[in-house]
Amino acid sequence: MHDVCNPSFSEVSRNIILELIAERKAECSWRHFRRAKASTTCETVFAVASVLRIVMLGNVMADEESAQLSSAVARVGLRAAFLDFSIGDLEWAVSEADLFVRLVKALATDSDCIGNGSIATLTLVRYLMAAHDGFPLARNEFRERKRRLEAANGLVNDLCQVADERRAKLDVIGALSCECFGAPLLEHFSLSESLCKLGTPCQGGELKQRTLCLQALAARWERVKKKEVEHSVIWKNLRKFDGVPIEYDRMTQLMESQKRKAFQVCETSPPSVEMAPKKVRKVITIQVKKEIIQKNEAGCRVIDLAQEYGVRHSTISTILAQKEKIMASSSAFKGVACVSGNRRASINEEMEKLLAIWINDRHLKGDITPTGIIMEKARDLSSADEEEEEGRQPIPTTVIKKFLKNWEELQEFVNKNHPEQAEVNRAGDIYSETAMRHFRQLLKKRQRQTTLDNFFQVSAFSKQQKIESSGSVDQLE
DNA sequence: ACGCTAGACCATGCCCGCAG
DNA sequence: CTGCGGGCATGGTCTAGCGT
Incomplete structure (x- = not known):
């Protein structure tokens, strides 16, 4: 120096x-x-x-x-x-x-x-x-x-x-x-x-x-x-x-x-601060959760399960706490990674089951089902589910039909007799769009569902007939 | 297309009970 | 007292839905 x-x-x-x-x-x-x-x-x-x-x-x-x-x-x-x-x-x-x-x-x-x-x-x-x-x-x-x-x-x-x-x-x-x-x-x-x-x-x-x-x-x-x-x-x-x-x-x-994310504010912490690697959120599928539950019921400890599946013990605890919910749920598509806990899952599960049944039925008949048709069918089934999701008492179809008919009659009457037709039409359109559309869609869905039900019934009936006829053939032979 | 929001759920840390 | 197993509260991340 x-x-x-x-x-x-x-x-x-x-x-x-x-x-x-x-x-x-x-x-x-x-x-x-x-x-x-x-x-x-x-x-x-x-x-x-x-x-x-x-x-x-x-x-x-x-x-x-x-x-x-x-x-x-x-x-x-x-x-x-x-x-x-x-x-x-x-x-x-x-x-x-x-x-x-x-x-x-x-x-x-x-x-x-x-x-x-x-x-x-x-x-x-x-x-x-x-x-x-x-x-x-x-x-x-x-x-x-x-x-x-x-x-x-x-x-x-x-x-x-x-x-x-x-x-x-x-x-x-x-x-x-x-x-x-x-x-x-x-x-x-x-x-x-x-x-x-x-x-x-x-x-x-x-x-x-x-x-x-x-x-x-x-x-x-x-x-x-x-x-x-x-x-x-x-x-x-x-x-x-x-x-x-x-x-x-x-x-x-x-x-x-x-x-994919927006720019975040530039960090200005002291340079000596060291950052831990970004953690990655794992998603545990329903299948894996069921496995975990089954192993736990068989006597496997939480800590062992956590080690085996590479998650925290509390995650296993959470899964076990939701045991009933998880075991009650099911994925209609075997092998499909149905993400557990997704809030859409519970809504969709029933729809998936129905859809799987429908696709299976078509396969049995030797039909190849295009994706577009499957999606359309899924939308129909999903809509039907949503209706039930509401938890309200279902309105009878006849009541809806009558109600819609009355509404059309009311519109017709007002249009004929009201002095300010333009204003009334405008108000009527708004009301029709916000209130009446729901009932029209509900009716439409039910009509589709009825058609589908009929289809299933016919399919099931024809299958049953096939089985019976083949059985009778066997007997004859 | 993008941003915002709500909901689901995993990860983390803390706490408690229990056994040795 | 200590270590272990488990529960709980909270935060972070992801995704779907919705509005603009």
Whole structure:
């Protein structure tokens, strides 16, 4: 660790830093930087300068960049590499050099800069920001995160294979940017604009103006992000990746699942928070539930069943609590994954049974039943069920017919004799639509059901006849 | 097509009773 | 007291239905 009192430091490091930032013509950043150098260490100053270079030039991990950095280190006689600076020094430097941090933040959120940069860039900036925001990371943790983020870089490449390359990469980097800064990526803000707005000397009211500019940019991002579903998908998955590695297939599956949802508010929790893998809700079918109930009745313990079926013990308890309901229910279609608990299930079960009987009957007759006809039949049966669902006393068909006839007569009478026919017609149409339609449909359904019943009776009768006739033939033989 | 809502139900965490 | 089995309350997720 070198002391700042080293008389040669100021001039040498200033030159180096100016050299480093010359490419981007951001000399002004030195002025910000200078405020922090007075009592800090050489290593810290150099480290911050290195970060500045990384942020501005993009990819520190390239061999060429590393060589330049080593050269710079050699020239000022510092042994410290940029990854080896002390966290205490960095914290101090960052807290003192708030303007510098703002600059780094602004530059690092620029899409051109980040887009050309590496994950390592973000890692280092993240390190800066973590220290600045009060979440200092232990060195080992920092390195572990760096390792993970580099692995995440591989994930970026995978994503690029399944999505638009630049888009996906920017999305991931944007997500990483969120994670690094707790602030979003300003993806449409070019580097030159950043430098123009933020790279000039920051003094007095101008600083305030620039702060407002940053806030405006943040607001701009807020508008952009709401339209970007993929951002949240990749963001969330990157968070998961940073916590617990997830398989690529699993991730794409999650992406498909989450694309259906609206964009959720970008999370801004501290970067050290690790996310658990997204849980997947399993659906236990009626068949499986029945198996569970039967095994339990045979003496199998709840805990064993839970282990066997890979569910929580309380889930088994819940199933057992609903034992009667589950056992009473049935799926007319063997092998069909009839989802238990679906609120439509109970309504549909009866309909399924009737439908199965009907289809079986047609199969026995050698008919091939088209899907459309099956669906139509299902609708009919379902309608009949709904009528019973109401729980009211069924209205006799004759009463409905009489009622409808009376209504038609009433309409006819009013139309003939009322002075304001237009108004009456309008009111009559509304009433007919809202009240009378129900009874007309009810009558129609019953007529269909009667036809079906007749059909079943005829079928059953013909089958019975067939059986009897074949039996008599057997007897004769 | 999309968003909202209600209902169903699995997952989680906490609590209680019981046996050793 | 401790560990285990089971129940209960609550939250999260999914799906169907409905309105716009």
